[in-house]
Amino acid sequence: MRPMDYIVPESAEAAVAILAERGEHACPLAGGTDLVVDLKHAPGNIHALVDVSGLSEFRGIEETDEGLRIGSMATYGEIMEHPTCLEKTPEVVAASHTVGAVQTRNLGTIGGNLVTCVPSADSAPALMVLDAEVTLVGTNGWRRMPIEDFFVGPRKTILEPYELLAEIWIPKHTLGKPSSFYKFGLRKGQALALVNAAGALELDGDLIVEPRIALGAVAPTPIRAVKAEALLDGQEVSGGLLDEAARVAVTETKPIDDFRASKSYRRQLIRTLTRRVLERSVEIARERQKQGELH
């Protein structure tokens, strides 16, 4: 690796100020699982690293009155072990578990994964179906937005220059919402998703309420399948309805041909995975209803 300055800022604001002062030669460093590799092989014009991984504003996982706050610098390993995540966002844990392998999950952060913004980012669909929001801090202060708005294109986020992803918030009303995540890769370990999918919904009797479907590796960014969601909303749950939603979800995607899989194979996967995550979410919602009747 080429000689590099390494700066550990004292606060998020200080990190932003240092990045702004150093300009394009400085880069924020999170877990380093992508960046350190890039620096070894294609360092571009980066000559300084601003290590934001230990900043208290970006660290920690805690439940508040608003919901679950996951600091952007929480590692996948930390998310997978956190009792609140395990209890209330098990599919975020499941999605985290499919990222890389143990060693990379202990370094890699959820925020770093989102900022890298590859279409196949596994955490994205699981967060999107829970209506997650993100907070950002930059030269103009803090702002907050739905996570969907954060993704702009392949490796392109909405972050302004010198702006940093600070937190991910899962709102209170979706904590514990019946949800399911499914990733299909060529291997179980260290594989990128050919397609990943997440679903979430509530059941009011037999009626589907607040359905959500999110898909990854099927378009330039992770996407919500909003037409398929609209088709399900308020309808009586049935196998035929879930089939139809899965069919519609495919029409909302633009998968590509690449060396991992063909477009047509990905389209089949989208349909199958969408069907499965919806079916599993319904099963969980039914189990909840039964438990509710028992109490």
Add this chain to the structure above:
Amino acid sequence: MLVELTVNGESRSANVAPETTLLRMLREELGLTGAKLGCDVGDCGTCTVIVDGVSVNSCLMLAGRASGCDVTTIEGMASADELHPLQQKFEELGALQCGFCGPGMLISAKNLLDTNPEPTVFEVRDALAGNLCRCTGYTKIIEAVIDAGEMMSQEQANV
């Protein structure tokens, strides 16, 4: 920059350039060449060490970030007169051939058994997913980890 850390129970320090990875510091500054440089991009796992209780790819971690941390490398597993149960079982079952993946395999396996002494085959495979072996295949390795877990549990029970 001065990096001070604890390695295998001993306080160590070295002056390294900021871009130095923990792996290079261990190998080139501290003389601990057990952790290997394989792919250097975090895929192969032969550089695996334990930092503050969790296993990491030391080729992806800057040395500065390990400052103040407690690091365990393969050199910290055996004592002068006794191999770690994992090492004994790897030897007994022929789980290694060329041995290049060994330091990483053993450290990942140790990290698993430290928190989960009696893992299932699935859990072992999951724990070793970031460690690649190109010689023997994984069957003997998985058997060795499971046997070592049983051996350690029995030793615990006999204490």
